[in-house]
Structure formats: structure tokens, C-alpha cells
Amino acid sequence: MSDRFAQSMADGGDGEDAPPGPGHVIPSGLAPTAPVDLSTRYLGLELASPIVASAGPFTGDLASLKALDAAGVGAVVLPSLFEEQLVHDDEQVERFSTYGSDANPEAPSGYVPNLDHYNEGAVRYLKLIRDAQQIVRGPVIASINGVTSGGWVRYAKLLAEAGADAIELNVYRVAADAEVGGRQVEQETLRLVESVAQATGVPIAVKLSPHWSALASFATQLADAGAAGLVLFNRFYQPDINLETLSVAPHLVLSNSDELRLPLRWCAILHGRVDASLAATTGVHTHLDVIKLLLAGADVTMSTSALLRHGPDHVATLTDGVTEWMDARGYSSVDELRGAVSQRTVRDPAAFERANYLETLTKYASTFLR
Numbered sequence: 001m002s003d004r005f006a007q008s009m010a011d012g013g014d015g016e017d018a019p020p021g022p023g024h025v026i027p028s029g030l031a032p033t034a035p036v037d038l039s040t041r042y043l044g045l046e047l048a049s050p051i052v053a054s055a056g057p058f059t060g061d062l063a064s065l066k067a068l069d070a071a072g073v074g075a076v077v078l079p080s081l082f083e084e085q086l087v088h089d090d091e092q093v094e095r096f097s098t099y100g101s102d103a104n105p106e107a108p109s110g111y112v113p114n115l116d117h118y119n120e121g122a123v124r125y126l127k128l129i130r131d132a133q134q135i136v137r138g139p140v141i142a143s144i145n146g147v148t149s150g151g152w153v154r155y156a157k158l159l160a161e162a163g164a165d166a167i168e169l170n171v172y173r174v175a176a177d178a179e180v181g182g183r184q185v186e187q188e189t190l191r192l193v194e195s196v197a198q199a200t201g202v203p204i205a206v207k208l209s210p211h212w213s214a215l216a217s218f219a220t221q222l223a224d225a226g227a228a229g230l231v232l233f234n235r236f237y238q239p240d241i242n243l244e245t246l247s248v249a250p251h252l253v254l255s256n257s258d259e260l261r262l263p264l265r266w267c268a269i270l271h272g273r274v275d276a277s278l279a280a281t282t283g284v285h286t287h288l289d290v291i292k293l294l295l296a297g298a299d300v301t302m303s304t305s306a307l308l309r310h311g312p313d314h315v316a317t318l319t320d321g322v323t324e325w326m327d328a329r330g331y332s333s334v335d336e337l338r339g340a341v342s343q344r345t346v347r348d349p350a351a352f353e354r355a356n357y358l359e360t361l362t363k364y365a366s367t368f369l370r
């Protein structure tokens with residue numbers, strides 16, 4: 001890879017000079033030489049495109065799922081079943097199961113049929129999986145969000161039986177207990193992943209926050225525990241304080257492309273180093289964002305905020321943009337692109353770690369202190 005290309009990517013990759021790809025640079029406006037192959041593999045599954053709809057409101061709505069599929073989405077991750085819902089459902093299941101049916105909520109004859117009128121939580125989720133499978137041509141990934149191993153194994157099995165092609169475990173945890181150290185948090189998470197991975201016959205992806213003390217090592221341990229993929233990263237919704245009511249208020253702000261840098265860095269660091277697929281989520285808004293993440297080493301890129309902002313059709317805009325960009329630079333497949341600017345392939349691997357810290361600060365400061 002040329003220095004100019006690396007520099008162009010560092011500058012944002014969208015400069016006027018088209019960076020050279022593996023083939024010849026084709027001046028824009030000329031007919032493409034060969035169709036661009038956008039297919040990729042994620043969690044051992046074949047996807048027609050690396051553009052995936054991450055868990056969010058659209059993936060829980062059938063009309064939006066249709067629109068996402070029509071726009072060419074590679075796969076969808078359904079909104080999460082939350083641990084709190086599972087606890088609630090367990091109580092409901094207990095209540096309903098006292099009406100003479102099979103007391104085992106996993107038993108096919110005793111569980112779903114007796115809860116037909118119960119249209120919330122886990123039961124409705126199983127229907128969503130089945131419906132989504134009828135609509136979406138690519139893989140349908142179910143999601144569970146929580147931190148304790150509680151009913152996860154049982155529910156994960158149900159999700160797989162309902163037809164989920166894979167399960168994403170969102171370990172959304174704020175390590176706020178001063179008595180619980182990092183090692184314990186890691187061990188609990190590894191046990192959870194191991195137990196779910198062993199119990200279900202479908203691949204498991206783990207959606208992580210970036211807040212682990214030694215992420216590269218932990219990522220490797222997660223793969224050893226059975227994670228087929230890592231989803232980088234979970235986006236915490238930080239609470240705010242309402243100064244009128246002096247109460248803590250939830251605060252959801254959609255992301256922007258600037259937030260791409262964190263998954264970009266970690267995809268680049270982990271690519272080729274961990275035996276698991278990599279999905280990048282947070283800050284994927286434009287086709288250039290998708291390309292940067294693929295170059296860094298992501299197998300798929302996921303979007304929610306951009307889809308909420310522009311609608312499900314935005315998938316087609318991203319797809320067209322990626323195709324045109326690749327075509328103009330002579331790339332014929334995502335395989336050629338993936339990892340071409342990862343830490344293992346760039347001339348200056350330290351650029352993804354600390355080494356450019358001083359240079360960045362100095363350069364920025366010099367624009368003020370002349």
C-alpha cells in the first residue's frame with residue numbers, strides 16, 4: 001500500500017485524489033470493468049452485503065424489515081430481548097403454567113400455545129424471528145441484552161429453535177460495584193458466553209462496550225469461550241441531569257460519523273489477531289464510513305442511527321456508494337478490501353495505538369499558536 005493511500009485514509013479517505021486500489025484507477029464516468037462482489041462472511045454465515053441493520057426500532061417492525069430487505073441489507077439484528085423482560089416473562093410463565101399445562105416452559109406443548117394471548121416479551125419475540133425469516137433474505141440475528149446468566153441459556157435455545165440464524169449477546173454492563181473487580185466481570189462474561197454458545201446450535205456474537213481493561217486479550221478469551229463474532233461497540237446512553245426537576249433523565253442522542261474512530265481503531269487492532277468475525281457498530285453513516293471499516297478489518301458494518309435519520313432506503317444509498325467507490329479504484333470484491341489498512345498491514349502499526357498522539361496534539365496546537 002502506498003504512503004499516499006495510507007495518508008488519504010488518515011485524512012478521511014474522501015479527498016479529491018482517488019487513492020489507488022489493487023487495480024488501475026478508473027476515471028469516474030467510464031463503464032465499470034466487472035461487477036463488484038459485495039458478499040462477505042460473518043459468524044460463518046454468507047451475506048450478500050457487508051451492510052447490516054443493527055438492533056434498533058426498524059428491525060423490530062415488519063414493514064421496515066421489508067424496506068431494509070428491498071434496499072439490499074446483508075443481514076438484520078433484531079432489537080434485544082432484555083434481561084428484565086426475561087425475568088418478567090419467567091414470572092408470567094410461572095403464573096400461566098399453573099393452569100394445568102406442562103410446567104416446563106421449554107416444552108413445545110406447554111409453553112407457546114398456552115401463552116397465545118400473551119403478546120409481549122419473549123413470546124412475541126419468537127414470532128418476530130419467524131416473521132423476519134419470511135421477509136429478509138439474509139441472516140436474521142436475534143439479540144439478548146443483559147449481564148447475568150439467569151434465563152439466557154434457556155431463551156437463547158428458544159430463539160435458535162424459532163429460526164434465528166445467530167444470536168447476539170449484548171453484555172450491557174456498567175461495572176459500578178466497587179466490590180467487583182475487572183477479572184470477576186470478565187470471568188462472569190466469559191462463563192455466560194460459554195454457556196450460551198454450548199447450549200445453542202447457532203453462532204454467537206458478543207456485543208461489547210469498549211470499557212475493558214485489556215480488550216485485545218479479552219477478545220481472544222471470548223473467542224476461546226465460543227464467541228463466533230465480536231460486535232464493536234455497544235453505545236452507552238449516558239444519563240443526564242434535568243436541572244428543572246433535579247432528576248436523572250435518560251438521554252438518547254443519535255451518533256455521527258466522528259464516533260466511527262473507536263470501532264475503526266479496534267477493528268484494525270483485532271483483525272487477524274482474534275479467531276472471530278468482526279462487526280463494527282457506532283458511527284456508520286456514509287459509504288465512506290463503511291469502506292474505512294472494511295479496510296480496517298471489519299467483516300460487516302452495522303447502522304442504526306443513520307437508518308433512523310434517513311430511513312431504511314439509506315441501505316441502498318450506502319450500497320451504491322460502496323460499489324461506486326470500489327469500482328472506481330479497481331476493487332472487485334470485499335475480500336480484497338478487508339483488512340488492507342489493519343494494524344498488521346500498515347507500515348506504521350503504532351499509528352493505531354499511541355505513537356501518533358504527540359504528533360496529533362502538536363499539529364492541532366500549531367494551528368492556534370502561530
Ligand SMILES: Cc1cc2nc3c(=O)[nH]c(=O)nc-3n(C[C@H](O)[C@H](O)[C@H](O)COP(=O)(O)O)c2cc1C
Nearest residue numbers: 054055056079080170235255281282283303304305
Ligand atoms: C433507538 C435505538 C434502539 C436501540 N436498541 C438496541 C437494542 O435493542 N439492542 C442493542 O443491542 N442495541 C440497540 N441499539 C444500539 C444500536 O444497535 C447500535 O449499536 C448503536 O446505536 C450504535 O450504532 P449507530 O451509530 O449506527 O446508531 C439501539 C439504538 C437506538 C438508537
